[in-house]
Amino acid sequence: MRRSKSGRKHRLQESRPAFLFGLLLLSLVLTVILAYQAVDAARSYRATAESVLRDYAALAAREFVRRTANQLDYYQFRPALNLLRRAAPELPDPDRPADDPGGPQPSLARTYFRFQLPDGPVQLHGEDQAHFFTSLVRREMQRQVAQWTARGRYCLLFSPDGDSVVIFRSGPSVQGAGVVEGFVTATEQIVQQMRLALQRGPLMPPTLGGESLDNSLLSISVRRPSGERIFQGEQVYGYTRISAYEPFGEGMGELEAVVTLHPDAAPRLIIGGLPSSRVPLLLALMLLNMGLLAAALVQLRRERELARRQSDFIAAVSHELRTPLAQIQMFSETLLLGRVRTGEEETRSLEIISQEAQRLTHLVENIIQFSRSVRRRIKLRPRPTDPLPVLREIVERFAPLASSSKARLRLVHGEFQEGRCRISVDSDALRRIVLNLLDNAVKYGPPGQTVTLSLLRLEDRIHIRVTDQGEGIASADRERIWKRFERLPRHRNAAVAGTGIGLSVVRELAEALGGKAWVESADGGGANFVVEFAALGKAPEGEPALETWASPSPDHH
Helix, strand or coil: CHHHHHHHHHHHHHHHHHHHHHHHHHHHHHHHHHHHHHHHHHHHHHHHHHHHHHHHHHHHHHHHHHHHHHHHHHHHHHHHHHHHHHCCCCCCCCCCCCCCCCCCCCCCCCEEEEEECCCCCEEEEECCCHHHCCHHHHHHHHHHHHHCCCCCCEEEEECCCCCEEEEEECCCCCCCCCEEEEEEEEHHHHHHHHHHHHCCCCCCCHHHHCCCCCHHHEEEEEECCCCCEEEECCCCCCCHHHEEEEECCCCCCCCEEEEEECHHHHHHHCCCCCCCCCHHHHHHHHHHHHHHHHHHHHHHHHHHHHHHHHHHHHHHHHHHHHHHHHHHHHHHHHHHCCCCCCHHHHHHHHHHHHHHHHHHHHHHHHHHHHHHHHCCCCCCCCEEECHHHHHHHHHHHHHHHHHHCCCEEEEECCCCCCCCCEEEECHHHHHHHHHHHHHHHHHHCCCCCEEEEEEEEECCEEEEEEECCCCCCCHHHCCHHHCCCCCCHHHHCCCCCCCCCHHHHHHHHHHHCCCEEEEEECCCCCEEEEEEEEEECCCCCCCCCCCCCCCCCHHHC
16 A cells, blocks of 8 residues: 555656646647737727728818819819800910909919810910820810710819829810810919818818817828829828828819828827737747746756656665665674674674764765755854864775775875964865765775875965876766766766765865865876865975976866
8 A cells, every 4th residue: 555655656746747847838828829819809909990090081081172172163173164165266365364253363274275076176275285185185085075974074184294284174065066175274283272272271070089180190192093192291101001092083183182190190089099019018928938938847857857866866875874784783783692703703893883884974974964055054164274184084084994995095295294284174074075085086996996195285275186096087077077966877877886966065065165176187097186275374495385286277177
């Protein structure tokens, strides 16, 4: 039953990252769906608002067309054509104003004309405009006359260069069937009447948006079928999505008015105005959600890796604890049961119990130090310390452990004497650093090797080095080995016990004491682990600096 519950709990723990990833992915999908719905709703609302604004622009366009048509018809075309009819069969003088008080000015009509369709002779009075009445113009006049549905209508026909306009009509009032009469005026005269129509007041009623809704919010232009613009108001807006197009109707030369409403008028015409685009905000939210999803994936991956490493760590600690405990138990039972035959066997059993107890103590202290560093509760008390006595004590304590692994331990300090130099360290932390380096060298080195512990002074720095005779550390792995739970593949695959925290404890303690730790290749093979501290005071005279030990390059730090 216990095994079943344990297995179920393990499966739940393994499925937890997948469940969290599924929830995050589902949240991203929901965000995308909601963003699409929001964009679609905003697009629909904007389209509706623009449609309403186009209706208002069309209202303004129709009013402009009505005013312009009335202005031209009452003040320009009708008086001139009536004068032409009353003067028949003669043609009036262009310099003579109309009898009507509201009639045209003398400069309106440049030339009066009358001729028989289709190819009758042209009767002109005024400027020589005979080049207007080509066969192409005559056919166009005949086509338009044939399409008229009302009597007495008139029509505009622009000259090829666009500078002049022919205004003509045909009907029963003219002598003879198929007779066309009219006058020629400058296009600018037509444009002037459009300006006057625009100046007569707002094109949209004040009830829509108040008195502030004037023509300054409208861009008004008039263009010919060819697209040529003959009139443009003072304002020019390029926002064509709320534009209205209104033709002037039959007889006005197929002119078309284009009215564009400025977006600033939207809040005055519809509640809320034009909605601003939410696409950038929604894209930012989706990118943020995707970033959070990616961060969550990275975090989940790290958690799985950390869980794996912690599992390996627990297994390694259990394995390292099991061996010395088994040794201690076995030799303790041997002593308790009186199975030793000689005094030498009894002494040897006690020595093994002591060695394994030291090994357990070293392992437990490492775990405690690692736990403190994880919780950032490292408490150190640095004091000026002579490192040589500390190293001698460590060698004496570790020598039995080294001999049990068939390794020799050697302390090298040259002419470095006790009391000649001090460093600011915590003695217990220094012991932990050196013991971990020695344990690492003995554990991963070959049997029968000599592990050298060296104490060196380089001017204002003190180096403590542990050199083994193993395979060495490749350049690419010289930073990896200082990370927590990190072990080289050749060590993971070999039957070498290890927790993967020893070197991380070394570097953390060294840096906490203001020092540095790195690894480099040793002369003749093997690895050289170096811990550097600042020396307190200058080197005494006559003490060698041991220049054969070169200072490490920065990439080793």
